[in-house]
Amino acid sequence: MALRHAVLAALLDEELSGYQLAKAFDLGVANFWHALPQQLYAELAKLEKEGLVAGREVVQDTRPNKRLFTVTEAGLAELDRFAATANKPSFIRDDLFVKVQAADHVDVDELIAQLTERAAIAEAKIELWGGLLRQMRGDRSEEEFLRHGERIGPYLTCLRGLAFEQGNLDWCRRSAAILRERRAAHAPR
Amino acid sequence: MALRHAVLAALLDEELSGYQLAKAFDLGVANFWHALPQQLYAELAKLEKEGLVAGREVVQDTRPNKRLFTVTEAGLAELDRFAATANKPSFIRDDLFVKVQAADHVDVDELIAQLTERAAIAEAKIELWGGLLRQMRGDRSEEEFLRHGERIGPYLTCLRGLAFEQGNLDWCRRSAAILRERRAAHAPR
DNA sequence: TCATGATACTCAATAAAATGACTAATCAGA
DNA sequence: TCTGATTAGTCATTTTATTGAGTATCATGA
Numbered sequence: 001m002a003l004r005h006a007v008l009a010a011l012l013d014e015e016l017s018g019y020q021l022a023k024a025f026d027l028g029v030a031n032f033w034h035a036l037p038q039q040l041y042a043e044l045a046k047l048e049k050e051g052l053v054a055g056r057e058v059v060q061d062t063r064p065n066k067r068l069f070t071v072t073e074a075g076l077a078e079l080d081r082f083a084a085t086a087n088k089p090s091f092i093r094d095d096l097f098v099k100v101q102a103a104d105h106v107d108v109d110e111l112i113a114q115l116t117e118r119a120a121i122a123e124a125k126i127e128l129w130g131g132l133l134r135q136m137r138g139d140r141s142e143e144e145f146l147r148h149g150e151r152i153g154p155y156l157t158c159l160r161g162l163a164f165e166q167g168n169l170d171w172c173r174r175s176a177a178i179l180r181e182r183r184a185a186h187a188p189r
Numbered sequence: 190m191a192l193r194h195a196v197l198a199a200l201l202d203e204e205l206s207g208y209q210l211a212k213a214f215d216l217g218v219a220n221f222w223h224a225l226p227q228q229l230y231a232e233l234a235k236l237e238k239e240g241l242v243a244g245r246e247v248v249q250d251t252r253p254n255k256r257l258f259t260v261t262e263a264g265l266a267e268l269d270r271f272a273a274t275a276n277k278p279s280f281i282r283d284d285l286f287v288k289v290q291a292a293d294h295v296d297v298d299e300l301i302a303q304l305t306e307r308a309a310i311a312e313a314k315i316e317l318w319g320g321l322l323r324q325m326r327g328d329r330s331e332e333e334f335l336r337h338g339e340r341i342g343p344y345l346t347c348l349r350g351l352a353f354e355q356g357n358l359d360w361c362r363r364s365a366a367i368l369r370e371r372r373a374a375h376a377p378r
Numbered sequence: 379t380c381a382t383g384a385t386a387c388t389c390a391a392t393a394a395a396a397t398g399a400c401t402a403a404t405c406a407g408a
Numbered sequence: 409t410c411t412g413a414t415t416a417g418t419c420a421t422t423t424t425a426t427t428g429a430g431t432a433t434c435a436t437g438a
Binding site for chain 4: 038039063
C-alpha cells in the first residue's frame with residue numbers, strides 16, 4: 001500500500017498515461033522508488049476505482065489511443081494523510097554492493113570490471129539529472145529557484161538523486177582503484 | 190533468487206545464527222539489502238537444504254539453543270558464480286523521498302519535522318559506521334588497511350553506507366532549511 | 379520492402395516479501 | 409514478584425513484485 005503514493009506523487013505535476021508513468025519510474029522516480037510497468041497499470045486501475053485519480057481517454061491519429069491520469073481531490077487528501085504517517089524503514093537493494101561485500105572471496109577482475117561499468121552508468125545519470133535540474137529552474141540560479149520557484153518537490157528529490165549518483169561514482173572509482181592496487185601487490189610481474 | 194547471495198555474503202566473515210543474521214541485516218547489511226527475520230530463517234533453511242550453508246546446533250545453558258551457519262564450498266562457488274552475472278537494476282525505496290516529491294502539495298510543517306528526524310537518524314548512523322570502520326581497521330590507518338588488510342569487502346560497503354548517510358544528512362538539513370525559508374516568506378509575521 | 383523499435387497496453391502464473399500471531403526461556407529492573 | 413526486553417525461533421495468510429507472453433498500430437531506416 002505504498003506504491004500508490006509514489007504514483008500519486010509522480011502524477012502531481014503532469015497528467016500522464018500509464019506508459020508515460022512507466023517511463024517516469026524508469027528515470028526520475030527511480031531515485032526513490034522502483035516499479036515495473038505492469039504494476040503501474042494495475043495500480044492506476046485500482047486508484048481510479050477508488051477515485052484517487054481520474055483518467056480521460058485521448059484519441060490519437062498516429063498512435064494508439066491512451067488514457068491520461070490526474071490526481072483528484074481525494075487523491076490529494078490521501079497523499080496529505082500519507083505525508084503525516086510514520087516512514088517505513090527506507091531500503092536499498094543492490095547486487096553490486098553484495099558482490100563488493102564478498103570482495104575477498106570472489107573474482108576480483110570481474111568485480112573491478114563491474115565497478116568500472118557502474119561508474120560509467122553513474123556518470124551518465126549525473127549528466128541526466130544535471131540537465132533535468134537546469135531545465136526545471138530555467139534561467140534562474142539554483143538559490144533563486146529554491147527560494148521562489150513554484151514546484152520545488154521534484155527539484156529536491158532530483159538533487160538527492162544527483163548526490164547519490166555522485167556518491168556512487170566516487171565510491172566505485174575508489175573501490176576499483178583499491179582492488180587494482182591490491183591485485184597488483186599480490187600477483188606482481 | 191537474490192536474497193540468498195546477500196545471506197551468503199553476510200555469513201562469509203562470521204558464523205551466525207538466524208537471529209544474529211537478522212540483526213546484521215538491520216545494521217550493516219541494511220546498507221545494501223533489506224530483509225525481515227522470517228525471510229532470513231526461510232532462506233537459511235533453503236540454503237541448507239541445497240548445501241550452500243551448513244548449520245550446527247549450539248546448546249546453551251542460559252539461552253535457548255541456536256543453530257549457527259557457515260558457508261560451504263558449494264556456497265562459495267555459488268557466490269562466485271553470482272559475482273560474474275549481470276546486476277539487476279539497483280533500487281531504493283524511501284517514503285520520505287516520496288513525501289518530498291509531493292512537497293508542494295502536502296503539509297510543510299510535517300515534512301520539515303520528518304526531515305529533521307531523518308537527519309538525526311542519519312547522524313546516529315554516521316557515528317555507528319564510523320565506529321565500525323575504526324573497529325575493522327584496528328590501529329592501522331585507513332590507507333594502510335585498504336592496501337594490506339585481509340578482508341576489505343565489508344569495509345568498502347561500510348564506506349558506501351557512511352557516505353550515503355552523510356548524503357542523507359546534508360540533503361535533509363538543506364531541504365528542511367529551504368522549506369523553512371519558503372514557509373517564512375509565504376506566511377510572515 | 380522488411381525488420382526494428384516505439385507507443386500503448388493486457389493477462390496469467392509464479393515467486394518473493396510483508397503482516398500478524400505464536401512458543402518458550404531467561405534476565406534486568408521497578 | 410511482576411513487567412518488559414532479549415534471545416531464538418516457527419507458522420499461516422495476504423499482499424506485492426516479477427516473469428513471460430500477447431495484442432495492435434505506426435514510424436524509421438537499411
